Amino acid sequence: MSTRAPRQKPAGQRATIADVAAAAGVSKATVSRFFNHRERLLSPDIAARVETAIVALDYSPSPMAQALSRGSTRLIGLIVADITNPYSVAVLRGAEKACQDAGYLVMLFNLGNESGREREAIDALAGYQVDGFILNTLGRGASTVDAVALHGKPAVLVDRRHAGMQADFVSLDNAGAMAQACEHLLEGGYREFLYLTEPQKGVSTRRERTNAFGECMAAHAPGVKGEVFESEEGDTAGLDAALRALRQRARRGRREPAVISGNAVVTLRVAAAVARLGWQFGEDLGFVGFDEAEWSPLVGPGLSTIAQPTAEIGRGAANCLIERLRGLDVPPRVLLLPGELVVRGSSRRDSAA
Numbered sequence: 237m238s239t240r241a242p243r244q245k246p247a248g249q250r251a252t253i254a255d256v257a258a259a260a261g262v263s264k265a266t267v268s269r270f271f272n273h274r275e276r277l278l279s280p281d282i283a284a285r286v287e288t289a290i291v292a293l294d295y296s297p298s299p300m301a302q303a304l305s306r307g308s309t310r311l312i313g314l315i316v317a318d319i320t321n322p323y324s325v326a327v328l329r330g331a332e333k334a335c336q337d338a339g340y341l342v343m344l345f346n347l348g349n350e351s352g353r354e355r356e357a358i359d360a361l362a363g364y365q366v367d368g369f370i371l372n373t374l375g376r377g378a379s380t381v382d383a384v385a386l387h388g389k390p391a392v393l394v395d396r397r398h399a400g401m402q403a404d405f406v407s408l409d410n411a412g413a414m415a416q417a418c419e420h421l422l423e424g425g426y427r428e429f430l431y432l433t434e435p436q437k438g439v440s441t442r443r444e445r446t447n448a449f450g451e452c453m454a455a456h457a458p459g460v461k462g463e464v465f466e467s468e469e470g471d472t473a474g475l476d477a478a479l480r481a482l483r484q485r486a487r488r489g490r491r492e493p494a495v496i497s498g499n500a501v502v503t504l505r506v507a508a509a510v511a512r513l514g515w516q517f518g519e520d521l522g523f524v525g526f527d528e529a530e531w532s533p534l535v536g537p538g539l540s541t542i543a544q545p546t547a548e549i550g551r552g553a554a555n556c557l558i559e560r561l562r563g564l565d566v567p568p569r570v571l572l573l574p575g576e577l578v579v580r581g582s583s584r585r586d587s588a589a
Contacts, residue, residue: 251295309365313366314331314344314370314372315347315358326544328550329546329550330548330549331553335558354374367390370557373396390557391403405568406573408549411444411447414449417577422456426493429493429495431445432475433445433446435467445498463485475505475506479509494523495521495524496525496526500527502525507536538580540582542577545573
């Protein structure tokens, strides 16, 4: 069969697979087979005609169309609660690197801490035919469960669980990390504790850390006492009052006071409150905070922290999902990674002297 001379497309108009098929004198299905199974399904003569038409028309196939013809887009949807949170950024980097190494690309959707957008995010990414989801969302309500079930895609949860959702879960070992923080402060002689957390509001991570704090206090009672305060954004008066009350309880019981903060957001609030009150970390109160931030060494004598293995959490989540995409069929797995205690002056009473 003879081929037609390819007609040049007007400037700015891309050639289509139909143009290539017409120029080569074959069907569109034949052109598609050329891109996917050239040696196995096409004769040398047909393959040469298709290739000549492709070159003459400067045709390049849509990556999405090619992916869909293979049954996989090699895209993974990553949904994060707040992209301005350093934790989310670090997890994203770890997940992206693992996906890249396995031949996948990541599509990101930022919720901006708006729980009502979880369903919107999953629907939007499903529209791009992602193969699966990595979810670091707010973890509230059942909308995410319904959306994932609706689209039939595998998903892995990061940091926050979703009630009723059967999926792989990757997170910091919150109970182990809280035990590290408590034991370190106890070894330093602190006996009156205050745990500061953002409002729990059904967020599994905050509940787990709060529960672990309670267990640590109970294990060392009655010589050790502790209370929990939920720090609302903008409530500086409430936070200052909670810290003053901590100092008063410590004086009455002749115990040294210490604070544990639930994340870097709360740690910043505590640092501001300590400055307002004219106190010093390591002298007026001990301190350990969850999350290692770049500024942690720069506050007072340096803030002791529990550093999360964020890159490993991201890689672990991506690897769990990729294993599912490659056919692994096992019950949902839980991967809890240990934190690292980084000791600085805020938890050493002799450091401020």
